Amino acid sequence: MNNKTAARKSLPDHSRPPMAGTTIYAIVEATRTLLATQGYEALSMREVAAGAGITPPAIYRHFPNKDALIDFVVKDTLREFELHLLRAIAPLPVGSYERLLALGSAYIRVATEHEAQFKILFTRFRSRPRKLADFPGQWGYQVLRQCVVEAIDAGILREMDPDLASFFFWSRVHGIVMLLLACDFSETLPPEIGDLTAENLFAATRDLVVSGLKAGP
Amino acid sequence: MNNKTAARKSLPDHSRPPMAGTTIYAIVEATRTLLATQGYEALSMREVAAGAGITPPAIYRHFPNKDALIDFVVKDTLREFELHLLRAIAPLPVGSYERLLALGSAYIRVATEHEAQFKILFTRFRSRPRKLADFPGQWGYQVLRQCVVEAIDAGILREMDPDLASFFFWSRVHGIVMLLLACDFSETLPPEIGDLTAENLFAATRDLVVSGLKAGP
DNA sequence: AACTTATAGTTAACATCGTTAACACGCGGG
DNA sequence: CCCGCGTGTTAACGATGTTAACTATAAGTT
Incomplete structure (x- = not known):
């Protein structure tokens, strides 16, 4: 009967985009x-x-x-963010490290192309920390996790908790993006990196992530 | 003569905190x-x-x-942020990896203790990306850089551009902090990490950073 | 065909916000 | 004494998010 008690006003359907012309x-x-x-x-x-x-x-x-x-x-x-991720990894072999790189690039691309929405999503949260599940499409977390699991299974990544590893990857690209949105490093970082885009800094530091920071044997 | 043309109103002295009682x-x-x-x-x-x-x-x-x-x-x-960093590393040996860890912890501590100020500093910037030099005390960047250089010299970290490495360290802790401020991972990450504080996640992923992600030989 | 009803728009208004104008008090120095 | 200056006040302005009250149009229903 009155199963619409909560909403007097008609809310838009959050599950799909509104039709053009309306x-x-x-x-x-x-x-x-x-x-x-x-x-x-x-x-x-x-x-x-x-x-x-x-x-x-x-x-x-x-x-x-x-x-x-x-x-x-x-x-x-950001509804189609997950699709962006899937498209980015589609042509790359399952379990490959290239897939993880492609995910990072796709994340950075979306963040920089929709800077305003990205900042709102991650800083203007009313309901303070939201559950990951509340994010649209879980923000592709499952896609990332899947790629991490596959890379571990393929022996590309060492054995570790896939959720912790996923968080590690995520926080890495997130940190790069957020830092670059906030601060200008042009007089700080070495010029051989090229343009100080998040993409370039992601690429410039990926070796560090793979091989680790410790001095060679 | 009129070397105060720009400011009709008297601005507070930005170089030191205001006196109590005023x-x-x-x-x-x-x-x-x-x-x-x-x-x-x-x-x-x-x-x-x-x-x-x-x-x-x-x-x-x-x-x-x-x-x-x-x-x-x-x-x-955040004026004393740099001092916090210096105090954190003071008791630790020069060039040690522990110093870098202490810097990360100090960063995370300040960020979580002064969440509001931290978010403002990194997201509510009017003058869009600001130069790193404009940040108060350069946000301790020189301290971080110094520790990186020393760690490289000590053979703890492998040879690399110290600015790039510093950015890498910074973006890492920054990403963890920003992600945790925005999103609740309690139903995502494995419970053995303990409380999902930025500090704990920083500690839980530090091995990955040191040893790298690639599978062992 | 007429009456009802829901939907989607309007105008007018309110409370709150950042900010300014105009004025008032107190105090130190010619 | 008074003049200026620093620092506070009250009153008000314009912009904002939002609501109330009203209106027009299209769709049923009897």
């Missing part, structure tokens, strides 16, 4: 554009409404509040 | 408390003023705007 699509698209151009802090409901060709209160027919709108846009933008 | 001290202290208890998003000038026992416009006698106030508090809080 107002809700215009709202989401306007939000996305504003996030990419002005960033999070400058995003206002009035500007979103103007971009969508409606008045501000009309937004509240589709989203309960600003947070929910942004949350939806972030999740919608 | 209004400026009360403002800073109120801001610090609110940041720690409510977080950045909930921080309002009116609450700061109330906490400092003055009216909101009075704040503007000491800080040009909200951003400057927060910026000052962040820098003031």
Whole structure:
């Protein structure tokens, strides 16, 4: 009967993107554009409404509040993140180290291409630390874990807990991305790396990860 | 003559903390408390003023705007970060790997103890990517670099560019901290790690860093 | 065909926020 | 004495997120 007690307002379906041509699509698209151009802090409901060709209160027919709108846009933008990962590793042999590298590159690519959404997802969390399962598509964690398991089985990686190893890989690329988003290393790091993109720094340090930091025998 | 053209309003001295008992001290202290208890998003000038026992416009006698106030508090809080690092490594032998571990632990400790300031410093940057030199005390980068150089010289770490290695170490702890601040891994990572603190995860993965990920010979 | 109802939009307004303008008090030096 | 300066006040402005109240349109239902 009243199994819709929780929501008086009709929420958008979080399981798939809104159809083009609808107002809700215009709202989401306007939000996305504003996030990419002005960033999070400058995003206002009035500007979103103007971009969508409606008045501000009309937004509240589709989203309960600003947070929910942004949350939806972030999740919608990163919805296909998992697919990106799968596409990145598809042409590479199962269990190979190249697959893990490709995952790192794909992560970095998504993070830099959707910088605003990425920062929101990882810093503007209302519900403080969220469960990994709450992240859209678990943020491809299962894909990463699978590749780690396969690499261990293939003898490419040494024996270790796959979850701990996955966390290790994840935190590594995450740290590179977050550090570069926050700080300019152009006068610090050696020029032979080339452009100080996250991608380049990921590549420049991968040998360290594989072989370890200890001095040779 | 008019060498103070840029600033009509008197700015606080950024080079040392305000004296106790002064209004400026009360403002800073109120801001610090609110940041720690409510977080950045909930921080309002009116609450700061109330906490400092003055009216909101009075704040503007000491800080040009909200951003400057927060910026000052962040820098003031993390002013002694470099000293923390130095104290952490002091009892440990020069060139030892323990020194590098102690640096990582100190970084993690400061980040988790001053979560709000840490997040502001690394995500709420107005002047987008800032130069590393602009960070308070360069954020101890020189300390880290020095330890890396010494460890390489001591034969503890293999030969590599010290700046690249420093970045590698930094991004590693940074990634762990940022990931844990954003996401709850309690149902993901193996329970034998213990509490899922950044400190524990740093310790649990340090062998991987030293020995490398590749399978043994 | 007429009446109801839900949906999706509008205008007007409110509370709160950062910030400024205008003014007031106290204190040290000519 | 008064002048200026530092530091506080009150009142107010513009922008923001959000709600209330109203309206128009399309879809059923009798």
